Amino acid sequence: MISRRTFRVFIVLAALSFAGVLFTQVIWMKKAYSQKREDFNRQLTLALQEVVRDVLKYNNTETMPPNPVSQLTENYFAVMVNDLIDPSVLDHFIKIELNRFHINEPYAYSIYDCSNKQLVYGGYYKESLKVESANAYKFPPFKFDNYYFTIYFPNIKMGLFSDMGLWIYLSLLVLLILIFFTYSFFVITRQKRLSEVQRDFINNMAHEIRTPLTTIGMSVTGIETNLQNHQDKVLIYSQIIKDESAKLKMQLERILGLDEGAKLEKVWVDPNQLIKSCCEKVVLLNHLSDQEFKLDLCPDSVQLFIDAFHFSQVCTNLLDNAIKYSANNKHIEVKTFVVNGNFQLMVADHGIGIASKYHKKIFDRFFRVPYGNIHQVKGFGIGLFYVKQIILAHKGHVWIESELNKGSKFFIDLPIPISHG
Incomplete structure (x- = not known):
């Protein structure tokens, strides 16, 4: 069987490997997207340059402005033409050039009119881009005091991601x-x-x-x-x-009986008498003195409808644990209370205690608090699981209060039937 240390090393190495793969995956995706974006911008720049060349050729103008395409934002471009722009002509050439360069993203464009110093909103293309969305985008007034048009791609990120399918x-x-x-x-x-x-x-x-x-x-x-x-x-x-x-x-x-479940045979009993009987047997078997064992039963007359045998076994389990884990400092306290209409039992010791990180596991089947040598303290790791199952079967609750090296207190809370309260 693999040693615990080897297994832990294996788990750590595997976790680091997974983290490395995830990190590499993220970096790879980011680089892939950046490359796609660069390719798109390069193709778009070439396409828009051709649009400028087509418009100037249509206007019989030979002078091509240097670097006519400017990227103003991530998805917003301005294109200098320095000549009159006919909207229908521009519309025609944009369609042709974008299609020739395999750019199929929805877009909207506007034309800057030098005669009145105003932006004239132009066309929109692709079914996914509606008139409202195109006109809703407020084209920033980048006025170069020359003839130019702007083009906007609202869904460029989604388009690039779809290309990376x-x-x-x-x-x-x-x-x-x-x-x-x-x-x-x-x-x-x-x-x-x-x-x-x-x-x-x-x-x-x-x-x-x-x-x-x-x-x-x-x-x-x-x-x-x-x-x-x-x-x-x-x-x-x-x-x-x-x-x-x-x-x-x-x-x-x-x-x-753990897998079969407890079969309860309930009768009306005085829990104080059952607890007293269990304590007397434990004190006798373990030769405990009055200084080592203290019993304090509540004066209230209480009758519970419970399984006397299983309840006695629960008490015996708690008492046995208190003695086993007290080491050489045997000082066991057993008290009963009536709190808010419920009967409560407390079994306390001043032994080695239980660290808080084990409090939730202490009632699990087969769980034993690691104290080193498994034979140092006898047990199967089923005693407290048995206690919890029996108390839950009686509609009660069980819990622990403990600190390491400061002893433990186990509490049981059982409802008192109204007819015998």
Whole structure:
């Protein structure tokens, strides 16, 4: 399997490659457009020069003004003629020359009349350019005190882009390929994460199940050794076997039941009594003193319509986590409240805590906060997922408040039915 470092390097290199391709693509498109624009301006300049030559020839004038074409704006050109301009003649020659130079863009033109110092708006061509749009464009009064005409191309950018159709399609194809590879990387990353989760789950499951099996084996050996003369030890070993077998069965049922969903058998119960019972078992099994464990139940008489077994398992999970992650600073607090008509449970510890970046993931299936060695703290990574699923099935909420190295607080909020509020 690829190491995590190698995979990260691969992802970084791939991201840089994609960024390079996109950057190159943008530069390439900009240069392609600039080249198209230069070609258009060059062809248009040649065409307009020919228009001037045709008009002067028609007027029997031999003197051709030097550099007659001036680009005033991106799509607006002025053409010096220095001779009388007949609108119909100009109209005819513009059509001929633009067509000869393969310029098919819509345009509008105007003629400057030296006799009255006014611009006379002229013709418009191509169906896409209507009279309103041509006349709406206000031709700037670039008055050279000579005979000239101006020509305006309103859709020149769109026209150039349409001429670049093949290039644009190729660019879109490259972009789609990049999107596909990006999506593939996300899928690969997700599959790698799931593979790591699966591997950790299997390792932890093997470790978690091995312990009770070892204990059962040792107890059986003890029974065989003391079967004749030490009946009291036999009873102890038998009880150990029962407890470890029950624990093993509970772990397996929890794993198998995750995909099936919790089947709730709701009854009316006092949640404080259930919580107290769970706490007593946990305190006894972990040999906690009064200084290490504090229970504070609310005085309100509360009845909830819940599944007593699953709710007890939820409490036990939270208590087990609080103890496991408290390290050598065991100081567990359990409190219950009635807030805004809801019953709330808080389980707090003063242990290693959980960084804020993991708060949203902590209730995900198989997620375990990375603390280094996976065997340092036992677990499958399904306990808190189980807690969330059970609480959600009861129309409740569960959340965490925690800071790294400052302990954690888990809260459960369940609605109190009105009939028993």
